[in-house]
Amino acid sequence: MTMPRLSGETDLAGFRQEARQLLAHQVPPEEVQWETVHTLSDDLLAQPVDVQAGEKAHELPRAAAAIVPASFLRLCEVVVLHHDAQRFALLYRLLWRLVHEPALRTDPLDADMQQAQQMAQSVRREMHKMKALLRFHPVPDDSHPGEVLHLAWFEPTHHIVEALAPWFARRYPALRWAILTPQRSARWDRERLQLGPGARREDDPGPRGSDERWLKAYRRVFGPEANPAAPVETAAAGQEAGIDSLEQLKAATMRCRECPIGEHATQSVNGEGRLKAPLMLVGEQPGNQEDLQGHPFVGPAGRLLDRALEAIGIPRDIVFVSNAVKHFKFELRGKRRIHKSPNQREVAACLHWLEDEIALVRPTALVALGATAARALLGRAISVTVERGKWLERADGLKVLITLHPSALLRLLPADREEGFKAFVADLRKAKAAL
Numbered sequence: 001m002t003m004p005r006l007s008g009e010t011d012l013a014g015f016r017q018e019a020r021q022l023l024a025h026q027v028p029p030e031e032v033q034w035e036t037v038h039t040l041s042d043d044l045l046a047q048p049v050d051v052q053a054g055e056k057a058h059e060l061p062r063a064a065a066a067i068v069p070a071s072f073l074r075l076c077e078v079v080v081l082h083h084d085a086q087r088f089a090l091l092y093r094l095l096w097r098l099v100h101e102p103a104l105r106t107d108p109l110d111a112d113m114q115q116a117q118q119m120a121q122s123v124r125r126e127m128h129k130m131k132a133l134l135r136f137h138p139v140p141d142d143s144h145p146g147e148v149l150h151l152a153w154f155e156p157t158h159h160i161v162e163a164l165a166p167w168f169a170r171r172y173p174a175l176r177w178a179i180l181t182p183q184r185s186a187r188w189d190r191e192r193l194q195l196g197p198g199a200r201r202e203d204d205p206g207p208r209g210s211d212e213r214w215l216k217a218y219r220r221v222f223g224p225e226a227n228p229a230a231p232v233e234t235a236a237a238g239q240e241a242g243i244d245s246l247e248q249l250k251a252a253t254m255r256c257r258e259c260p261i262g263e264h265a266t267q268s269v270n271g272e273g274r275l276k277a278p279l280m281l282v283g284e285q286p287g288n289q290e291d292l293q294g295h296p297f298v299g300p301a302g303r304l305l306d307r308a309l310e311a312i313g314i315p316r317d318i319v320f321v322s323n324a325v326k327h328f329k330f331e332l333r334g335k336r337r338i339h340k341s342p343n344q345r346e347v348a349a350c351l352h353w354l355e356d357e358i359a360l361v362r363p364t365a366l367v368a369l370g371a372t373a374a375r376a377l378l379g380r381a382i383s384v385t386v387e388r389g390k391w392l393e394r395a396d397g398l399k400v401l402i403t404l405h406p407s408a409l410l411r412l413l414p415a416d417r418e419e420g421f422k423a424f425v426a427d428l429r430k431a432k433a434a435l
C-alpha cells in the first residue's frame, strides 16, 4: 500500500504532485491510501500563517495531461474542498480511470463522476451560502484606538475558508476583518491575508455576543497583538474556485460539460441585464433563437415577456433576465431543432451557475418563470398553477414570485391568449408592487 501524505485538507498542489508520481509508476488506486496532515493542528502550526501567492501547481505527466480534460482539473479544485475524507481517493480513481478508460470522458452517468459532481455542487452551494449569509460584527479594537475590527463566526461543513478568504478581501478591502470557524480562521488587515487555526466552538460569541466575547474568540486564534507589520500578500490557494464577474461566469459556462447538453449547443446563454437589478427573472433554458444569438429571451417567448414588462412599466433594461439552464437542449427532427425540457439532473448540474449569477447580480427579488425555474430557485418542486402570483422565500431570504413561463401562454388556444396574458401581467404587477 502506498500512503501519500498531503500537507493540508485542501492541498491540491500536493495531490497533483503525488498523483503525477503515482500515475508515472502505474500505481492503481486500490493500492493507494491518502492521508492529510492537519496543517493547523497544535503540533505543526499553532501560529497564524501568511497566505502566499501559491506556486504553480505541479503538472500532470504529459501523456495524462493530454487525456485529462480541463473540466476535470477544475472539478478537482472544488472537490478537494469537500469534507469527505475519501475525496482524494475518489479523485485519484477518476484520474486513473480517465487515463485508462478514455470512454469515461463522455459518460455523464458514471457513478464516480456523478459522485464528484455532487460533491462539487455541495461545496459550491456552501460557498454561496457563506458569501450570502456571513455577517460581520463590528468591535472597537482597543489595540488600534479609534478603529473597528469586523468579526464573523461561521461553521462550514466543507474546507472553504481558505478558498473564500481572498473573495472577502476583495469584497471588503478597506475593512479590518476576521472570519472565525472551527476548522480554520482568516483575517485581513487591509494589506495582508492571514490564515490561522480553527476557533473553539465554545468561544462562539453568538449573533448577540458582547464585544468582549467576540474579541476573546478572536484573540484566542490570532493572539493579543493584532497587526504585525509585513509586506502585502496577494492571491491564496483555491481562488479560482469562485466566480467574480459575469465575464468569468460566461467563460466558465462556455466550457461547462457537467451535463451532456453543452456538447451540442452553439454556445452558453447566460443572464443579461443590470447588476443590483430590482428584479431577476429566471426562465427555463435558452431556445433556438437564444442559442444562435447568444442572448436570453430574444425569441417568441422573449417578445411576449417584453410586452408584459412594458405593460407593468418596467423596461427590460432595468431588470436582469436569465435561465435555470445555460445551454439549449433540443432534439433534431430533420433540420429542425425541437426544444426538449432539461431533466432534473441537468437542472441540478447547472444550479451553481445560476447561484453564481444571483450572487453577482444581487437582485432585490426573483421571479420564477415556470416550474423549472421555481424548482431550481427554491430547491423543491412546487405547483405553478397553485402557487402562481405568490411570493415564496428561499433559504437565503430572497423572495421569489411564482408565475407561468411565457411559452405556456404561446401554447394557449388563440381564444384564451388575451386572458392568459392579462393574468401573467397581473402576476408581474405583484412583483413591481412589492419593490
Ligand code: URA
Residues within 6 Å of the ligand: 283, 284, 285, 286, 287, 290, 295, 296, 297, 298, 299, 301, 302, 323, 407
Ligand atoms: N425560454 C426560456 O426559458 N428562456 C429563454 O431564454 C427563451 C425561451
